[in-house]
Amino acid sequence: MIKEYIKLIISDIKADKKFFILLTIQTLIAFIVIGNIIGIANYTNDTIENLDSFNFSDKYYGKISTEIYTFSGITVTEMDIETERKLSYYIAENFKASGYSHNFIDAGENSYTMTFVSEDFFNIYKLETESGRLFLEEEYYSDTMENTPVILGNYYKDSYKVGDFYHNKYKVIGILKDGQKIINLAGERSKPVSVDSDVLFPVKSLSCMKQNHYEYPSSLIYSDDKAQLKAINDYAEKLGMYPFNFISLSGTKQLINHMSTQTAAPLIIISLIIITLAIFCLIQSAMLFIRRNLTELLIHRICGAKLSNILLRVSAGSFIVIFTSGVVASLIFRTVIAATGIAITGVAVLLITIIPFAVKLKRLSILSSIREGK
């Protein structure tokens, strides 16, 4: 007889079809906002976990990415390459710099990117080779580009083997393992970047780098003294560049948390408002349903319906609204964590909607209510 009961539920929902469709849309919007909040929180957690997974000392500083760097309301999208190169030489000459630098090379038909890395690059990011080896100590700081060894990302493993020459110039001494990542300390935009398609060169001597117009690896600056960072800022200012903000690992984490909170706070308020309104609508719809059908529900009770049967019928509309919007929102985000968060919110909304009616229906005197209903 479950079929008969389902028929009853379907006819109840059909009677208020338009209302339930609108409510489903409203709940869907709330779930999408919640999914975004969960996404932000998840991103924050992941990024911080990723930062922690590398061997960064808190004495390493990174400059906040110029792509998103804003100062006094001005957004700088592209820095002058030459000016930035000058700054990188200045840093190399005066401070202990580390990390990597990307240099775009246009070699006729084949353009490629060279990534110059410093000695501690492989230690910081815990990179390993699948075949071949890493750079030897004596291969760093050479004064010439001749006989330069190169380590290729895993993407190249089918095109090159150890011993081959990259662009007929650079001897391949190693192929990196698949799926390895590095991270730039660049504030709230910090995220791991794959090295699978990178071509790694050992950093050359400063004079060699200058001669070939390559930027010196200064993405990370090792400093015990914040005055040094100020000196770099002052020099950058002298070059007509916007002042840099340097940020340490712990500063990056704080900034990520701060930015996430700032982004999530309005979303939380919006979702709370929408969810509260949706709860009110669901409660009102259930209340209207009970008022309209009280006699019928109580007659069913007299005929043997359990309280749970009645509650199921009263809450079926709410359940379908929450279930449908929850499934659609989960499909939009397609992450387990978002789906879990949406499911938990959905169950909480359903319970908040149902519990008052469960208590009220349980306390209701069946016969006297039928008479009053009449």
Added chain:
Amino acid sequence: MFRIKNLTKIFYGGEEVRALNDVSFEINDGELVAIIGKSGSGKSTLLNIMGLLDSASEGGYYINEKKASSLPEEEKARLRNMEIGIVLQDFALVERYTVSQNIAIPLIYSKKNLNKEKSIRDILNLVGLSEKKDTPSYKLSGGQKQRVAIARAVINNPSLILADEPTGALDSKTSEEIMELFLKLNKEGKTIVIVTHDKQIAQKCNRIIELSDGKIVSDTDLTR
């Protein structure tokens, strides 16, 4: 067998009201019992407790020696569905349902493996409403509505039928017809308890229990 033992029901409102006060009696299978009394004598309260729609403050209500009054709510609902059929004065029909939909309500919750169509057909024949199967309930006369209510009460073949003023909203001719239906069901072996203030109706039963101020003042066996 149905047994009421030292049953007391107290309502706590502004002041304490003893609707039933230490009531005890037994109803054997196949009896047709009338419970009579003035308004406020406690007869409807007694029927509510016997129908497991209300609980007693003290004492117990036993169905086949099983204390039904202290069963959990889910089990009470099962008994209301399988063992007890209830007929009310104002019919308690869902007006928008058809006759057969109203009659089928207990079947929705029943665990008995009944053939729904056949059960409804048989019961409609019994109450003489075969032609009204698909008629919406609001189109029926008072007498027809009460027949539907009786049909619904017996569709699950319960062992006890409780009727609260079943003729209260009907004219005398229709009341006679409804009583005939109860007598017919009783002859088929159903145990029936009718709460009424109509002494003529009560006289047609085998036994009359009279209540006053929540107490039994007389219990008369009319078959002797």
